[in-house]
Amino acid sequence: MKILVCISHVPDTTTKIKFEGNGDTLDKSGVTFVINPYCEYGLSRAIGFREEGKNVSITALSVGGPEVEPTLRKALAIGADDAVRISAHPNDSALVARQIYNYVEGKEFSVIFTGKESIDFNGSMVPGMLAEYLGWSFVSFATHMEMTGEESAVLHREVDGGYEVVEARLPIVVSCQKGISEWRIPNMRGIMAARKKPLAVVSPSEEVADTLSTIKFDYPPAKEACTYIEPDNAARLVDELVSKGLI
Amino acid sequence: MASKYVSLQNLKFTLNRVHQAHEMSHYEYFKDYDEDAINMMIDAAKQFSDTYLFPFYEDMDRNEPELEDGVVKVHHSVKPLLEAMAEGGYIGAGAPAEYGGMQMPSALSVALGFIMSAANNGAMGFSGLTAGAANLILTFAKEEYKEKYIPNMFAGKWQGTMVLTEPQAGSSLSDITTTAKPIGDGKYRLTGQKIFISGGDYDAVENIIHLVLARVEGAPKGTKGISLFIVPKYRIEENGDFTFNDVTPAGIYHKLGQKGTPAMHLMFGENDDCEGYLVGEENKGLSYMFQLMNEARILVGLGGCAIASAAYYASLEYANERPQGRRLNDKDPDQPQTLIVNHPDVKRMLLLQKSIVEGGFSLVAECAKYWDYTRVLEGEEKEKYELLLEILTPVVKTYPSEMGIVSVSNGLQVLGGSGFCKDFPLENYYRDIRIYPLYEGTTGIQSMDLLGRKVTMKQGKAVKYLFAEVNKDIEAAKTYPELSKYVKILEEKLQVLQSVTMKLIGIAMKGNIELFLSDANLYMEFFGTIAVAWQWLKQATTAKQILLTENPQGEDLKFYESKIHTMKFFFAYEVPKTLGLAQRLMDDEVLTIATEREVAV
Numbered sequence: 109m110k111i112l113v114c115i116s117h118v119p120d121t122t123t124k125i126k127f128e129g130n131g132d133t134l135d136k137s138g139v140t141f142v143i144n145p146y147c148e149y150g151l152s153r154a155i156g157f158r159e160e161g162k163n164v165s166i167t168a169l170s171v172g173g174p175e176v177e178p179t180l181r182k183a184l185a186i187g188a189d190d191a192v193r194i195s196a197h198p199n200d201s202a203l204v205a206r207q208i209y210n211y212v213e214g215k216e217f218s219v220i221f222t223g224k225e226s227i228d229f230n231g232s233m234v235p236g237m238l239a240e241y242l243g244w245s246f247v248s249f250a251t252h253m254e255m256t257g258e259e260s261a262v263l264h265r266e267v268d269g270g271y272e273v274v275e276a277r278l279p280i281v282v283s284c285q286k287g288i289s290e291w292r293i294p295n296m297r298g299i300m301a302a303r304k305k306p307l308a309v310v311s312p313s314e315e316v317a318d319t320l321s322t323i324k325f326d327y328p329p330a331k332e333a334c335t336y337i338e339p340d341n342a343a344r345l346v347d348e349l350v351s352k353g354l355i
Numbered sequence: 356m357a358s359k360y361v362s363l364q365n366l367k368f369t370l371n372r373v374h375q376a377h378e379m380s381h382y383e384y385f386k387d388y389d390e391d392a393i394n395m396m397i398d399a400a401k402q403f404s405d406t407y408l409f410p411f412y413e414d415m416d417r418n419e420p421e422l423e424d425g426v427v428k429v430h431h432s433v434k435p436l437l438e439a440m441a442e443g444g445y446i447g448a449g450a451p452a453e454y455g456g457m458q459m460p461s462a463l464s465v466a467l468g469f470i471m472s473a474a475n476n477g478a479m480g481f482s483g484l485t486a487g488a489a490n491l492i493l494t495f496a497k498e499e500y501k502e503k504y505i506p507n508m509f510a511g512k513w514q515g516t517m518v519l520t521e522p523q524a525g526s527s528l529s530d531i532t533t534t535a536k537p538i539g540d541g542k543y544r545l546t547g548q549k550i551f552i553s554g555g556d557y558d559a560v561e562n563i564i565h566l567v568l569a570r571v572e573g574a575p576k577g578t579k580g581i582s583l584f585i586v587p588k589y590r591i592e593e594n595g596d597f598t599f600n601d602v603t604p605a606g607i608y609h610k611l612g613q614k615g616t617p618a619m620h621l622m623f624g625e626n627d628d629c630e631g632y633l634v635g636e637e638n639k640g641l642s643y644m645f646q647l648m649n650e651a652r653i654l655v656g657l658g659g660c661a662i663a664s665a666a667y668y669a670s671l672e673y674a675n676e677r678p679q680g681r682r683l684n685d686k687d688p689d690q691p692q693t694l695i696v697n698h699p700d701v702k703r704m705l706l707l708q709k710s711i712v713e714g715g716f717s718l719v720a721e722c723a724k725y726w727d728y729t730r731v732l733e734g735e736e737k738e739k740y741e742l743l744l745e746i747l748t749p750v751v752k753t754y755p756s757e758m759g760i761v762s763v764s765n766g767l768q769v770l771g772g773s774g775f776c777k778d779f780p781l782e783n784y785y786r787d788i789r790i791y792p793l794y795e796g797t798t799g800i801q802s803m804d805l806l807g808r809k810v811t812m813k814q815g816k817a818v819k820y821l822f823a824e825v826n827k828d829i830e831a832a833k834t835y836p837e838l839s840k841y842v843k844i845l846e847e848k849l850q851v852l853q854s855v856t857m858k859l860i861g862i863a864m865k866g867n868i869e870l871f872l873s874d875a876n877l878y879m880e881f882f883g884t885i886a887v888a889w890q891w892l893k894q895a896t897t898a899k900q901i902l903l904t905e906n907p908q909g910e911d912l913k914f915y916e917s918k919i920h921t922m923k924f925f926f927a928y929e930v931p932k933t934l935g936l937a938q939r940l941m942d943d944e945v946l947t948i949a950t951e952r953e954v955a956v
Contacts, residue, residue, distance in 0.1 A: 122358075126909060138364065138910025140398075178391065185395060293406060294399045296444030296457055300387055302395075 109164045109258075111154045112217045114208060114234070115183050116144035116198075116226035117176040131324045134228075143179055145291070146223025148186075150282065152289035153253060154221060155187040162255065165189050167217075171198040171207050177307060184302035185294035191305070196312035200320040201229075205237035210313040212242065218278045219261075224249050224285040232283070239281035247276055251287030357669035357780060360409060360473040361661075364914055365713055366397055366466045373897045374720045376462035382731040385460045393463050400467040403443055404474035407436045412475040415615030416783050420557060422607040427557040427617050433481060434559040440482045441511030445471075447489065454493055454501065455509050461723040465657050469716060472661035476787055477613035481514060483654060484554050488515025488566050491647045492585065495635040500585055504564050514560045517647060518567040518586070518621070520551045526800050528641065529577040533569040533623060535584060535631055545569055545586060545631045546624035548605065555619030556588065556604040563588040565602065567623065568644060571637050583640030584631030586623065601629040612786030649744075651795045652752035653722050659755035659791040660715035663762040666784040667708040670766035673779070674701055677770075695769070703928070704765040709917075710891065710925040711762040715755035717890035722751045739820050746809040746817035747886070749801035754883035756791035757798060763788050802875035805882060810856060811863070818856070825849065825889045832896045835903075837919070841892055841926050848885050848933060855881065855940045873947050874940055881936040888930050895922035 119125070119134070120142045126135040143151070154166045168183035168191040170176045180191040194211060198204045212220065225232035232248075239246030251271060252264035259278055264271045266285065294302075337345050349355045370376040371390050379385040380392075411432040420429045440446050449464050450456025472479045489508040492500055507513040524530040533547025547569060549555075556563060565586040574580030589597035606620040623629045635643055678692035683699070695701045725747070728740035767774035767781040774781040792798045810818055829845060832838045859878065863871040898918035901907060907915055 124910075128909070135909045137908045137912070138914065140363070178395070181391070181395065182398070185399070293402045293439075293443065294395070295442055296396060296399070296448055296459070299392060299395045299399060300457065303387065303392060 109157070109162060109219070109255075110215070110217045111157070111164055111166050112212060112215075112220045113147065113151045113154055113166060113168050113183065113188065114220065114222040114238075115147045115151070115168050115170045115176075115179060116223060116228070117141050117170055117172055117179040118144045118226050118228040121145070121227065125327075127325050131326065132322045134325075141175070141179055143182055144223045144226045144228075146225060146227070146284055146286075147221070148223075148291050149284040149286065149288050150221025150223065151183055151186060151188060152292050153284065154219070155292065156289055157255065158187070167192060169194070169208065169211065171196050171204045171312075173197065180307055181302050182294060184305045184307070185298040186292050187298065189305065191307040192310055193307065194310045194312055197318070199322065200318050201231045201233035202237060202320070203318055205234045205241060207312055208234070208238055209241035211310060212238075218280075220244075220279070220281045222281065222283050224283045235281050235283040242279070242281070245276040245278070245280040246283075247274060247280065248283045249285050250282045251285060253282060253288055357665075357672050359668040359672065360665035361401070361470050361668070362664075363397055363401055363470075366469065366716075367394060368897075368914070368918075369713070369717050369720050369894070370397075370462060370466050372901065373717060373894050374462060374724050376460065376720070376724060379460045379462065379724075379727050379731075384458055384731050385727065387458075388460050388463060393466075396463060397466055397470070399443075400445075400470045403439065403445075404471050407432070407439050408471055408475035408478055411436075411478065411615075413780065413783065415475065415477060416612075416787075419609065419614035420607060420617040422604055422617075425604065427604060427607060427619070429557045429559050429617060430615050433478065433557070433615075436478055437481060437511035437559065441509065446482050446486050446511055447505075447509035449486065450490065450493060450505075450509070454505055461653075461726040462720055465653070465719050465723040468654060468657055469661045469664070469719075472658045473665040475615075476658055476662050476665075477615040479658070480613065480616040481554055482511070484517065485511070485513070485515035487647050487651055487654075488517065488564060490650065491566055491583075491643060492564075492634065494646060495583070495643045496585065496632075500632060500634075503591060504585065504587075507562070508564060512560060513562040513564050513587075514554050514557070516552055516554050516563060516565045517644070517651070518549045518552050518555070518565045519644065520549060522548065522550055525551075526797060528568065528581065531568055531570060531581065533567065535569040535571045535582060537571065538630075541633060543569075543571070543584060543631045543633060544624060544627065545584065545629045546627065548620070548622050550620045551608065552619045552621050553616055555617065555621050556602075557617050561589075562591075562597065563602070565621075566634070566644070566647070567631060568640050569631065574638055578641050580638055581640045582637045583634040583643045585634060586629065586631040590630055601626050611789055612783070613790055648795055649748050650726075652748050652801075653719065653726070655791055655794045656715065656722075656751040656753070656755040657719045659757075659759035659788060660712050660719065662784050662788045662791075663708065663715070663755070663759040663766075664712045666763040666766035666781055666788075667705070667712050669780050669784070670708065670769040670774075671696075671705055673770050673773070674705060701769055704769050706921060706924045707765050707928065708762045710921050710929065711755070711758045711887075713894070713918075713921065714887040714890050714925060715758065717894055718747070718751050718754065718886055721890065722747050742813065742817035743820050743824065745812065746805070746821055749796075749805040749809065750879070750883050750886050752795065753792070753798050753801045753879055754887055756788075756794075757880070758883070758887075759788050759791060760785075798879065799876060802879035803872050806859065806875040806878050807863075807868070807872050811860065822849065828889060828893045828896065832892050835896065835899045838892065838895060838899065841895070841922065844926055844930060845885070845888055845892055848888065848930065851933070851937050852881065852885055855937055858941055869948055870945065873945070877936050877939055881933050881940065884929055884933050884936075888925060891922040891925045895919045 120140040123139050128135040157164045166188045168188035170180050171194045194207045222235040247263045249265045250263045251266050255261050262275050377390040380389045415430045420427050447456040448459040485508050521531050535543035535545050538544050567584045567586045568581050571582050588602045590600045601624050603622045604619050605622045608618040674696035677695050679695050725740045725744045763784045767785050773779050832842050898915040902915050
């Protein structure tokens, strides 16, 4: 069974986000980039299938420039067998989905794992678009997945107040979230082995146009400073609330 | 609990840029370790530490091991930690590939060790001791023993220990009395008792492999009659079964810090049934053990600055969140309070911590690189790096240990009263780091080793090599006018160091060894400060070069500018302290040597 794991290359969750230029570009200085945590759940689940004795090959794929290669190498260190970088700028979900679709066509993958969203842009659009382009089954927000034969899988997906159990035919696109597996830490031998695993660079498809351009990023409004009002000064409390239009 | 304990950017800068650790990949033995591999492994070690080490730091301190019914029960996190260490390939990383190792350069392994020790210094003792003991077996024991013990030690199933100290013989190992009686077939029967044995017995591993110093019956007195033995807690029979080997825990020490790691009092051969297996040749045990000791001393220095790193980031975090008072030029009580990081005295303490942590680690990395060279070079070049390592080992053990305490103490001070309370980790770091000037030879022993042996060895050849290394970096710093002031200071201090050394050697040549070594501790402090000043100039030179050629922006720009600023701080605040030390060392007044007329102390 061939599994493709789509890997987003995102700033570490502890990064202090800053913008440069006209506020339309992330300041990448001093920023550590990592595998998108939700994509990593998918990678880990794919490795889990292998550990359960299934004959799987795992390809990690990312859309981006050479800067994403260390992230793909980490996916290889964790356990992917090979990696592919589609050399395109990934600033548009439609473009990314279309590029992945063009790569996947004709390659006989049975499962494609993505994250439920990337933690930088939080778009949550690529997996749905990809499934639509491919005409495959799509299960989003998966928290559990078991194969039930060569042709189908049972998955759990989170819904309000509980979870839904679904059976889906393969091939399938699965967007993953916490619960589907546990993250894995690359071990030293895995890191060394990763350096010898193939990492192919694929040119982007010519016909895919970038349909989105960013005008500006901005920060959420800063929290206002706390105002302390003396317990016996109700008049001031009323004034403050009135001045803010709250009463 | 503070959230940050280490800076990966600093580790990568120090390794890849200052010390060019990836150059080791030019040698066949280390060929896989280029910059990408180094960075990936550093990132992986941090992720590992965030998962298996840092979350348990406080709880391991609060729930220390107990000896109950002859069994030492350790914290529940230790067994999964050791399994994960083995799975991650960390325990045997430095060993040759033929024995299941990864031939990892020491320069990289100290960086990984730094991260892990900063995350949870006590817990790192388990795997560190096993790696050291396994390395000793690999280097000196016969093949049969390597096959028997190494795989399970690297698998984290069997613990390794260093068993030296006895109740009457600590620093003075020549006085050990544990005896070994030959019983044929390369086996010996051991009897004696040992104290302060870290990881000496506990329930999270299947077996404990002790490396024990003992005296074969009839061996010469003193250090020349000491042999080294492998003494397992359980003997491994032909069919793989375990037989108890008469190694009994007599007690567990309740310590000031590093409470998660059991330190044991062990009895060997109480029932005359403790077998030991000779490592190498009889009476050469101490020289073998010193290989392990020298490695361990570098790792002690590493641990000292790692704890200081964790304390530094905890106090920095606090200083950036805690408002208190107003700037000294702004006394208006209607103005909001300022963060304490804005107070000069707090900033001074933070810079002091940073200068000790990053300067100390740079010295550790320098030594680790020398260590790597000794593994791949031959002849005169190999000798050069061996001598550099010889002279710097006592220094790299001592400076981060002693000054690490100063650093953590200043970190605690930044928190004020909160630093003294268990709500914050500073008190824990302060208790943990206090052992480091005692581990693997006290500061007194290291200082006498530096002045009494290393400075004079081979007619001062080690010193000459060291000065050549320092001068090479001074020449590189002269490229940048902004650094010229500090180049001049370091050159002057090297001159003073030479003068002080010559004066002291003059005393030794007159035969008064006690007087010669009486202030060795102060000499060590002087030497260590200059060694770290050298490392700071080296770091600043690299930072300056990057600033001028690579146009770093944003956080990167701040990082490199901070390197130069901290170098200036170290030269302005720490280096001048050598003036007082030099004055004392050049003074002939004798106040500490025992005389016939007893003076009260």
